[in-house]
Amino acid sequence: MPSGTVADCSQAPLFMEDLEAEAFLADKAYDTNELLDMLKETGIATVIPPVKNRREQRAHSRELERHVIENVFRALKHRREIATRYAKHTASFISFSSKV
Known part of the structure; x- marks a missing residue:
């Protein structure tokens, strides 16, 4: 196959x-x-x-499933400035890396 x-x-x-x-x-x-x-x-x-x-x-644990999913979305929202390309200059990326 x-x-x-x-x-x-x-x-x-x-x-x-x-x-x-x-x-x-x-x-x-x-x-x-x-x-x-x-x-x-x-x-x-x-x-x-x-x-x-x-x-x-x-x-199966719906509570644990919900908790993990919420944490993933929280992390994605925290990093949205890269995902949505708000940071278009090198200085913006450098300032972002110091936040993480």
Whole structure:
């Protein structure tokens, strides 16, 4: 199978061999038995909503999911001056790097 047609969820366990984390947050596309088993073995909390057609619907932490999403948006808003190109001069970028 060409590499462009491989699903991300099937490759995730390869990149997670030495992962040290308290929780793993992902969307429904990563709801695979292989990944869930790997996370359970390593003791990492799983924050992946189950797909609708899963026989046994498992619970996931909506509070943790919401917390992480809010933190990502907060960080993006903090860095919006680069993302929206408000800083158009070198001096603006230098002043921004001292804020971070």
